[in-house]
Amino acid sequence: MTTKLRNFIILAGLSVIALVAVSLLIYVGVIDEYTAQILTLAGVNVIVALSLNLITGFTGQLALGHAGFMAIGAYAAAICVMHFHLPLFASLILGAFVTAIFGFFIGFPTLKLSGDYLAIVTLGFGEIIRVIMVNLKDLTGGAAGLKGIPSFTKDLTLQPTLSFTWVIAAMILVIVVMHNLLHSSVGRAIISIREDEIAANSMGINVFYYKMLSFTLSAFIAGLGGGLYATFFGYLNPTMFNFLKSCDFVIIVVLGGMGSITGTVISGFVLTYLQEFLRIMQDYRLVIYPFILLLIMLFRPQGLMGSHEFRLTSVFGPRAKRTAGGKEGV
Amino acid sequence: MKKGLKIASVLLVCAVAFSFAFAGCSKGSNTIKVGVILPISGQVSTYGIQCRDAIKLAFDEINAAGGVNGKKLEAIVEDDQASPDVTTNAFKKLTSSDKVVAIIGALTSKCSLAIADLAQAKKVVMISPTSTNEKVTLAGDYIFRVCYIDSFQGQVVAKFASETLKGKKAAVLYDVSNDYSVGLTTNFSDKFTSLGGTVVAKESYNTGDKDFNAQLTKIKAAKPDVLFIPDYYSTVSLIMKQVRGQGIKIPLLGADGWDEITNNAGEEALNSFYSNHYSPDANDPDVQKFVTSYKAAFNGTVPNALAALGYDDAYVLAAAIKAAGKTDSAAIRDALVKTNIKLVTGQITFDANRNPVKSAVILEVVKGADGKLTTKYNSTVNP
Numbered sequence: 001m002t003t004k005l006r007n008f009i010i011l012a013g014l015s016v017i018a019l020v021a022v023s024l025l026i027y028v029g030v031i032d033e034y035t036a037q038i039l040t041l042a043g044v045n046v047i048v049a050l051s052l053n054l055i056t057g058f059t060g061q062l063a064l065g066h067a068g069f070m071a072i073g074a075y076a077a078a079i080c081v082m083h084f085h086l087p088l089f090a091s092l093i094l095g096a097f098v099t100a101i102f103g104f105f106i107g108f109p110t111l112k113l114s115g116d117y118l119a120i121v122t123l124g125f126g127e128i129i130r131v132i133m134v135n136l137k138d139l140t141g142g143a144a145g146l147k148g149i150p151s152f153t154k155d156l157t158l159q160p161t162l163s164f165t166w167v168i169a170a171m172i173l174v175i176v177v178m179h180n181l182l183h184s185s186v187g188r189a190i191i192s193i194r195e196d197e198i199a200a201n202s203m204g205i206n207v208f209y210y211k212m213l214s215f216t217l218s219a220f221i222a223g224l225g226g227g228l229y230a231t232f233f234g235y236l237n238p239t240m241f242n243f244l245k246s247c248d249f250v251i252i253v254v255l256g257g258m259g260s261i262t263g264t265v266i267s268g269f270v271l272t273y274l275q276e277f278l279r280i281m282q283d284y285r286l287v288i289y290p291f292i293l294l295l296i297m298l299f300r301p302q303g304l305m306g307s308h309e310f311r312l313t314s315v316f317g318p319r320a321k322r323t324a325g326g327k328e329g330v
Numbered sequence: 331m332k333k334g335l336k337i338a339s340v341l342l343v344c345a346v347a348f349s350f351a352f353a354g355c356s357k358g359s360n361t362i363k364v365g366v367i368l369p370i371s372g373q374v375s376t377y378g379i380q381c382r383d384a385i386k387l388a389f390d391e392i393n394a395a396g397g398v399n400g401k402k403l404e405a406i407v408e409d410d411q412a413s414p415d416v417t418t419n420a421f422k423k424l425t426s427s428d429k430v431v432a433i434i435g436a437l438t439s440k441c442s443l444a445i446a447d448l449a450q451a452k453k454v455v456m457i458s459p460t461s462t463n464e465k466v467t468l469a470g471d472y473i474f475r476v477c478y479i480d481s482f483q484g485q486v487v488a489k490f491a492s493e494t495l496k497g498k499k500a501a502v503l504y505d506v507s508n509d510y511s512v513g514l515t516t517n518f519s520d521k522f523t524s525l526g527g528t529v530v531a532k533e534s535y536n537t538g539d540k541d542f543n544a545q546l547t548k549i550k551a552a553k554p555d556v557l558f559i560p561d562y563y564s565t566v567s568l569i570m571k572q573v574r575g576q577g578i579k580i581p582l583l584g585a586d587g588w589d590e591i592t593n594n595a596g597e598e599a600l601n602s603f604y605s606n607h608y609s610p611d612a613n614d615p616d617v618q619k620f621v622t623s624y625k626a627a628f629n630g631t632v633p634n635a636l637a638a639l640g641y642d643d644a645y646v647l648a649a650a651i652k653a654a655g656k657t658d659s660a661a662i663r664d665a666l667v668k669t670n671i672k673l674v675t676g677q678i679t680f681d682a683n684r685n686p687v688k689s690a691v692i693l694e695v696v697k698g699a700d701g702k703l704t705t706k707y708n709s710t711v712n713p
Contacts (some may be wrong), residue, residue, distance in 0.1 A: 033426035037419060131536060134507040143509040144465065145414065147443055156451055235444040237414045238507065239537070276419060279408060286371050286411075 007313045014312060015172050019165065027161045036160040038276050039269075043167035044229045046268035047174050049252040050261065051221035054178060056250075057258035057307075058187075059214040060194030061111070062119040065126030067245035069219045071133060073099040073226025074236055075140055078149045081231075083139075088152065088231065095230075096223035103219025104212070111211040114197055118215075126246050133238040145237035149230050163232050170228055171265075174221055178261060181217075190214050194259070255296060256304050263305030361404040362397075362657055364389075364647065365424030367435030367445070368640075369412040374562060376590055378437055380633060381459055381640035382407055385434060387627055388644035398652050403644075410436055414444035421445045425454055431657040432457070434643050437636070439463035439510055446473050455650075455662045459643040460636050462586070463513060467684045472663055474684045476643045476675070477607060478713070480510065483585050484517025484560075486605045486690045486711045491556045491583055492525040494692075494709065495603075499530045501554035503545055503569065505561050506534035514560035514585050530554050542569050546576050556580055562587040567595040574598040589634045592695060592703040599695045599703060607635040608675045609691045609707040620674045635675075642673040687713055 026036045052066045077095030080086045086094065110121045133140045140146055152162040181187050189210045192200040201207050230236055252271055256263030274292065278285040296304070366385055369378035382405075389403045397403060406428050408420035417436050424430045432455040436442045442461035449456040450470030458466060458475040462483060467473045491497045500522050505511040519529045531552040533545035549557065557573065557580055559566050566588055573582065575598075582602035584591070589606060591599055610621050610632050620641055624633040633641075646669055653668070654661035670679045676688035689712045698704035 034419075034422045035427075037422040041415075041419070131507070134536070143440075143505075143507050143512055144463065145440055145443060145509070147465070148447060233415060233418055233444070234447060235414055235418075237440050237444070239440065240413065240415055276423070279420075279423065282407070283370055283409075285409060 010313050019168055019172070022168070023161050023165045026164055027158075033160045036164050038273055040160075040164045040167045040232060042269045042272035043164070043171045044225050044232060045248070045252060045272050046265050047167075047171050047225035047228065048222050049249045049256070049264045049268050050171075050174055050178060051218045051225065052249045053253045053256075053258070053261070053264045054221070055215050055218040057253055057260070057264075058182060058194060059190050059211060060197075061211060061215070062116060063122040063215075063218070064119050064243075064246055064250065065122035065124070065129075066218075066222050066249050067241040067243070068122070068126030068129035069099050069103065069222035070226035070229065070245070071126075071129050071238070071241035072102055073223025074230035074241075075133060075146070075226075076223070077227030078146055078230045078236060079139060081150055082146075082148075088150070092224060092227040092231070095227035096220045099223025099226065100216050100220035103216045106219075107212050107215040111215060112208055123243070123246075126241070126243060130238045130241055133241070140236070140238070143238065145235060146230075147235055149234045149236065151234055152231060167228050167232060170224065174224070175261060175265065178221075182261075186210070186213065191259075251293065254303055255293065257302060257306045257308070259307040260303070260305040260309055262310040263303055263308075266310075267304055360400075361402045362651065363404050363406055363428055363430045364644075365421075365428065365430035365433045365435070366405050366407045367410050367417060367420045367424070367433060367441070368407065368437050369441075370407070370409040372412040373564070374412050374438060377460070377634070377636045378409075378412075380631075380637040381437060383628055384624065384633060384637035384640040385459075385644045387624060388641045388648075391623070392644070392648050398648050399655060403648060405434075405644075406430060410441050412438050412441060414440050417441040417444050418448065421448060425452060431455075431651070431659070432647055432662060434459060434640070434647065436461065439466060442466045443469075446470075449473060453659050455647075455659055455666065457643050457647055457666075459639040460586075463509060471684070472659065474646075474666055474680065476646055476678060476686055477586075477639050478688060478690060479685050480513040481517045482713060483605050483690060484514045485521040486692070487514075487558065487583050487585060488518045488521035488525060488527075489711060490603065490605070490692050490709070491558070492522060492527050495556055495581055497522075497555035497581075498527050499552070499554045500527055500556050500558060501531040501533070501549045501552055502529060502558045502560070503533050503535070503542065503549060504559070505537055505565065507537045508561065510562075510587065511560045515558075518558055518560070537565075539565075540568060542572050543576065546572055546578065550576055550578055554580060556583055558583045560585050560587065563589065563591045563594050566591060567599070570595050570598045570602070586635055589636065592705055595703065597697075597703075600697065602695045603692055603708060604695075605690045605711070606693050606705075607690070608638045609693055609705070611705075611707055612691070616672060616674050638674045642675050642678065645673055646671070646678060689713065 025031045048066055048070055055061050055063050073095040076098040077091045080091035080094050106125055110118050134143050151159055152166050153159055189205045192205060193207055193210055197207055252268050253264055256267030278288050281288050368382050369375055386405055389405050393402045410417040410420050434457055437460050439461040442458045443466060446466055446469035450472050453472055456473050460477050461475055462477055462480045464479050467475055491500060502515050504515040531549045533548055559569055584604035586606050588604040649671055650662050650665040653665035667680060678686045678688060681687050689710050691710050692708040693705040694708045695703055696706045
């Protein structure tokens, strides 16, 4: 109990300190708006990548349409704020719920089967969503996009700070939820499905139920990420959610290590930053970026973290045994 | 293995630290920094690269002539990959880390729309060279453009189809997921109908589609006199092949997205016309001077319309900074409103919505003396 409490205090303290400290640095201008933009964007990417890791890395079901879920969350949240004038927080949650419902109906027929069917279905689903968004002109603005989505605050000087705080707070929350879930009996069941579906089944685990749970939750988190993305950018266009966007998340997950929360967090921040950092290479940016990915995959095929976790609590002495997550990579 | 990883991580940390240091340093105050956001990679990179080259050419000419108010103009170019979210990142980089005095960009309408509100809120002057969507400059009084808007262009093509080609029945094949294409379709149809014609077929496809035969079969059955294909050259060249393959021999019409079609299509492109911002073979001293210096600087490449617009954009901005006498955003904006100069794409003045009032030209695709496709100036349509 004491270890648990101690770990909790260390992690909660570190998270809050890091969040407040970085927010303050952005507020006083030590971290400029551009860097704040990248950090916030990285936060959104991490949220969606984590959701993908839940279904792909931990449950072992390849999904290729997370940009589609993100799009639903983004448009649903934006429409809730703009058309129904709901408060931002409620809209984000509602957007995530709508996405989860979609996830449920996509998962229901596909997850009964074992094999790579989910990859194909989600791939198609992502494209369908994009095309629907283009054609639902009255609601989504069609190909012109949805303009003027209210931001986290109207105050321009506060915008970078508050965007960062909201997004990173949400990211920490997602990390905590995922970490606790994966260390519960439900999480063990989910991981056992990845390891061996038949063995899990014969041990009395309801494989379909846990796959559905994982997939729906994954959609929920991706929808939340989408909602934050919409509020953060203030502009949505269906082309922002194409297949390449889904690939970006797969890259983050694979590079960080399938089945590692900290791996996804680290690679999410590193890759988002890398793409912007490489702007100094000018025209060769998109040559160098894939080249770096190639090198990492060649020398570290299991991803940066493999399936290991980096435990912040272990930094503070050998007593800590469990619990991880937190603020790595920020 | 472990050693390699350690080295890699050290390098990565160094890179990050290095980049922070990079963001911190800035050049002396005898330059005026202008941010340029264009698609240097991605689907429309040909446009972005030519536009960038032309802007740099213009800046070099201005600097060689003594610069603006005794200072040199410096272009800081960022790639937007023709994607709205990357554009926003580039915008934030230019405004907060490079501290540019004004932005030239973005090229595509969707990218301009993504940053127009931001630029207005931050009171940064933004002049888009080529975004033709009406909504772009409606974001506020700091947003300008040097190209005409979709509604004007759609009307020009409709007028040409009806009055010069004497078309009575028109068909349209457009990209429903591309805002540019949708906007042109609406404006073309409205004007063509009001001129006494009928739009007999309106078929659509999605970006990335490769087969258009189903739509073309329907269009063929409707027996139109002209076919309007408002899209970018890469798609249009695909469509043209299938149009002629189906035995549809009517004239094809397009808009400024067709620029470069002569380098991307074969003989099927003959008997087609498109509206554009300028014609490289026009007998105008400004045009000839631009074409000559551009060709000299870039291995004899004939500049496309987007290059001409980028060039004009740079000159409009330079003139405004000169007139303002300082690099204050509000002063530059006030000077821009009073712009009245003759440039490559025509006499430029701004209307109440900060759109330029100028004419469009119609080009015809013909076979040149060397057997290659080229464009021929057909007519000028005034607003």
